[in-house]
Amino acid sequence: MSLNILAVDDSRTMRDMVRLALGAAGMTVTTADDGVHGLEVLEGMAPDAIISDINMPRLDGFGFIRAVRAIERMRGVPILVLTTESAPELKARAREAGATGWIVKPFDPGKL
DSSP states (O other): OOOEEEEEOSOHHHHHHHHHHHHHTTOEEEEESSHHHHHHHHTTOOOSEEEEOSSOSSSOHHHHHHHHHTSGGGTTSOEEEEESOOOHHHHHHHHHHTOOEEEESSOOTTTO
């Protein structure tokens, strides 16, 4: 059984890197280019996990995570933040919004 992952990042390169890393591990990766697009994509899928950047246009990662957590069927889905940011206060904001983990870019494909 393949895991379905939603990766939300405004960088095409990062979306491709996540897709390649997780695809090589047998996962199915759907991508979105910002938080608004991520919410649109979620309407048609049931992800096993979500990976989101923080700094994105239209709707940043904090807003995206809060919006996902407001969707009843998404409350238990793990959300990992994948970002260049590493400040403790940003990690705290992400946890408060509903994130379950934090990975700093560049990432190790094996750890991801």
